[in-house]
Amino acid sequence: MFPFAPYVIKSLWRHRARTILTVSGTAVALLVFCFIGSVQKGLLALTEDQQADRTLIVFQENRFCPQSSKLPQDYATTISKLSGVTEVVPMKVFTNNCRASLDSIVFQGISAEQLRVCRDLTLLSGDWSAFEKQDDAALIGQAVAGRRKLVTGDKFTIGDVSVVVQGIFESAVAAEDNLVFTHLDFLQRTRGVNEYGTVTQLEVHLADNADPEAVGAKIDAEFHSGPVATTTRTKGMFQADTVADLAELIGFVHWLGYACVGLVLSLVATTTVMAVQDRIKEHAVLQTLGVRPLGVFRLVIAESLLLSVIGGMIGVVGSMLFLSSTGLSVAAEGVTIAFRPSWDLAVQGILIAVVVGLVAGIAPGWQAAQSQIVNALKQG
Amino acid sequence: MSLVEVNNVTKEYANGEETIRPLDGVSLTIERGDFVSLMGASGSGKSTLLNLIAGIDLATSGEIIIADTDITRLSRGKLADWRAANIGYIFQTHNLIPVLTAYENVELPLVLLPMTAAERRKRVQIALEAVDLTSRASHYPRQMSGGQEQRVGIARAIVANPTIVVADEPTGSLDDETTEQILELLSRVNQELGMTLLMVTHDADAGARARRRIRLERGRLIENGQETSTRTLRTA
Numbered sequence: 001m002f003p004f005a006p007y008v009i010k011s012l013w014r015h016r017a018r019t020i021l022t023v024s025g026t027a028v029a030l031l032v033f034c035f036i037g038s039v040q041k042g043l044l045a046l047t048e049d050q051q052a053d054r055t056l057i058v059f060q061e062n063r064f065c066p067q068s069s070k071l072p073q074d075y076a077t078t079i080s081k082l083s084g085v086t087e088v089v090p091m092k093v094f095t096n097n098c099r100a101s102l103d104s105i106v107f108q109g110i111s112a113e114q115l116r117v118c119r120d121l122t123l124l125s126g127d128w129s130a131f132e133k134q135d136d137a138a139l140i141g142q143a144v145a146g147r148r149k150l151v152t153g154d155k156f157t158i159g160d161v162s163v164v165v166q167g168i169f170e171s172a173v174a175a176e177d178n179l180v181f182t183h184l185d186f187l188q189r190t191r192g193v194n195e196y197g198t199v200t201q202l203e204v205h206l207a208d209n210a211d212p213e214a215v216g217a218k219i220d221a222e223f224h225s226g227p228v229a230t231t232t233r234t235k236g237m238f239q240a241d242t243v244a245d246l247a248e249l250i251g252f253v254h255w256l257g258y259a260c261v262g263l264v265l266s267l268v269a270t271t272t273v274m275a276v277q278d279r280i281k282e283h284a285v286l287q288t289l290g291v292r293p294l295g296v297f298r299l300v301i302a303e304s305l306l307l308s309v310i311g312g313m314i315g316v317v318g319s320m321l322f323l324s325s326t327g328l329s330v331a332a333e334g335v336t337i338a339f340r341p342s343w344d345l346a347v348q349g350i351l352i353a354v355v356v357g358l359v360a361g362i363a364p365g366w367q368a369a370q371s372q373i374v375n376a377l378k379q380g
Numbered sequence: 381m382s383l384v385e386v387n388n389v390t391k392e393y394a395n396g397e398e399t400i401r402p403l404d405g406v407s408l409t410i411e412r413g414d415f416v417s418l419m420g421a422s423g424s425g426k427s428t429l430l431n432l433i434a435g436i437d438l439a440t441s442g443e444i445i446i447a448d449t450d451i452t453r454l455s456r457g458k459l460a461d462w463r464a465a466n467i468g469y470i471f472q473t474h475n476l477i478p479v480l481t482a483y484e485n486v487e488l489p490l491v492l493l494p495m496t497a498a499e500r501r502k503r504v505q506i507a508l509e510a511v512d513l514t515s516r517a518s519h520y521p522r523q524m525s526g527g528q529e530q531r532v533g534i535a536r537a538i539v540a541n542p543t544i545v546v547a548d549e550p551t552g553s554l555d556d557e558t559t560e561q562i563l564e565l566l567s568r569v570n571q572e573l574g575m576t577l578l579m580v581t582h583d584a585d586a587g588a589r590a591r592r593r594i595r596l597e598r599g600r601l602i603e604n605g606q607e608t609s610t611r612t613l614r615t616a
C-alpha cells in the first residue's frame with residue numbers, strides 16, 4: 001500500500017478542518033489518558049516499591065495527620081533493641097496542608113547521617129557539607145524546586161518554618177522529589193512550640209530475614225501500656241492508609257481513562273465513516289482501475305490509523321512534556337503521590353492509538369470494500 | 381480465437397415481483413485491434429454490457445472470455461487484478477481523483493502492476509504526450525477544463541497498455557468542439573497505438589467513427605440489421 005501513501009495523505013489534507021479537529025480531539029483524549037495513567041502509577045509506586053514492605057512506619061495510635069502524631073524520640077532506642085531491626089530513623093514531619101492538595105509542601109526532619117544512609121538522593125545542585133553545617137538548611141526535591149522556582153541559596157518560608165535551600169536533589173523514589181528534608185532538631189524546635197524529644201514517626205528498617213508483621217506487632221505490644229500507644233504498619237500500608245480517600249478517587253478516575261479511549265474510538269470512527277461516505281464513488285473508481293476490495297479496505301484503515309496515531313503521538317508527547325516540566329503531585333497528610341512521565345506509559349498510549357485506529361477503520365473499511373462498483377459509480 | 385468472446389450472456393435485476401432483463405442471451409465477439417461502437421436506446425443495456433466486459437459487474441448467466449480468460453469465473457480479488465492488467469476504462473465524466481495531479485492520476489493504474497519507478501515514469505510521460513497534456517502534468521483536475529480532464533482520463537485508461545479500452549459515452553458531457561477532439565484522440569488510440577476499443581455512445585456521428593457498429597435492442601444485439609450470435613459470426 002506504500003505507493004498509495006500520497007493519496008491517503010492528500011485525502012486527509014483535502015478535509016483538513018475535519019482532520020485537524022479529529023487529530024486534536026484524539027490528542028487531548030490521549031493526553032488526559034496518559035495523565036490519568038501517571039496518577040495511577042504514582043499511587044501504585046507508594047505501595048509497590050521495594051522499601052514499601054521491608055520498612056515499618058511507627059505512628060501514634062489513632063492519629064492520621066502528621067501534626068497530631070507525637071511519639072517520644074527515645075522509643076527509637078527501645079525499638080532498635082528488638083531482634084530483626086537494623087536501623088530506626090526518627091522523623092519529624094511538617095506539612096502546610098493536611099488535606100488533599102496539589103501544592104502542599106511536606107518537610108521531613110531527619111538527622112543528616114541517617115538521611116545520607118537511608119535515602120537514595122542525587123544532588124543536582126548545592127552540597128552536603130553546607131547542608132550538614134547549617135541549622136536551618138534544607139535539601140529540596142526537584143519537583144518542589146521546579147514548582148516553587150527555587151534555587152540553591154534561596155530562603156524559603158512556609159508558615160512558621162523558614163529554611164535556606166542548600167541543595168536540590170533527585171530521588172530514586174519519585175514521590176520523594178516532592179519533599180523538603182531538614183535537620184531533625186531544627187524541625188523539632190521550630191514553630192514556637194518546643195517539641196524537642198518528640199517525633200512524628202519512626203521509620204524502622206529490617207534485616208532481610210525479619211518478618212515485618214511480627215516485628216510490627218512486637219513494637220505495638222511494647223508501647224501498648226506506655227505513655228503513647230503506637231500503630232505500626234509497613235511503609236506501603238501506611239502510605240496506602242494515609243491516602244486511602246485519594247486512592248478511592250483515583251480508582252474512580254481511572255474509568256475516565258477508559259472513557260478517553262472510547263472517545264478517541266468514536267471520534268476517529270465517525271471521521272472515517274464520513275470520509276468513506278464522501279468517497280464511495282472514488283473508491284469505486286479505484287476498484288475499476290484494479291484496486292482489490294482488500295486494497296480499498298487497507299486504504300481506509302490506513303486513513304483511520306494515521307488520524308489516530310498522529311493525534312495519539314501529539315497527545316502522548318504533550319502529556320510527557322507536561323508531566324516532566326510541571327513535576328505535579330498530590331499530597332494528603334504528608335504523603336505525596338508524584339505524577340511522573342514514563343516510557344511504558346508513552347508506549348501504552350501509542351499502542352492504544354494504534355489499536356483504536358485499526359478498530360475504528362474496520363467497519364467503514366469493510367463497507368467501502370463491499371460496495372458494488374457499478375452502483376457506487378452512479379453516485380453523484 | 382477472438383480477443384473478446386461474449387457467449388449467451390444474460391443480466392437480470394430482481395425488482396420486487398418483476399424481473400428486469402436488460403441483456404437476454406447476448407453473444408458478441410470483438411477482434412484484436414478493432415474499434416467497435418455500441419449504440420441503442422436509453423435503457424437498452426449498453427452500459428450493462430460494457431461493464432460486464434470491463435469486469436466491474438457480474439453476469440447472471442453466460443460466459444465472457446477475454447484473451448483466453450473466462451472472467452465470469454474469477455473471484456473478486458482476482459477480477460480486480462485482471463482489470464488492472466487488462467482493462468482501460470474511460471468514464472463519461474472523467475472520474476479523476478481530485479486530490480491527485482494529472483500525472484499522479486495517470487500513474488495510478490501502473491502502481492498496481494509490477495513495475496519499476498523508472499518504467500512508470502516513462503509510461504506516464506508517453507501517455508501524457510499521447511493526449512498532448514505534458515504541460516499540465518502537475519495540474520489538479522479542478523485546474524483543468526472538462527476536455528482536458530477527459531484527456532487525462534484517456535491517458536489513464538491507456539497507460540498500462542490494456543488488452544481492451546472501454547468507454548461509456550466518453551463525449552456525453554462535452555460540447556461539440558471538444559467532442560470532436562476526443563473522438564479524434566480515440567481514433568488515434570485505435571489506429572496509432574493499435575488498441576482495441578469498445579465505445580458506448582448515443583451520438584450517431586460518434587458511432588460512425590468506429591469501424592464496426594452494433595446496436596442493442598430489447599436485450600439483443602443487432603449488427604447490420606441482423607441479430608448477432610457467436611455462430612453467425614464464426615461462419616461468416
Ligand SMILES: Nc1ncnc2c1ncn2[C@@H]1O[C@H](COP(=O)(O)OP(=O)(O)OP(=O)(O)O)[C@@H](O)[C@H]1O
Nearest residue numbers: 393395400402420421422423424425426427428429
Ligand atoms: N441496479 C439496477 N437495478 C435495477 N435495474 C437496473 C439496475 N441497473 C440498471 N438497471 C436497468 O437495466 C437497464 C439497462 O440499463 P443500462 O444502464 O445498461 O442502460 P443504457 O443502455 O446504458 O442506458 P443509457 O443510454 O441511458 O445510459 C435499464 O432498464 C435499467 O433500468
Ligand SMILES: [Mg+2]
Nearest residue numbers: 426427428548
Ligand atoms: Mg449507459
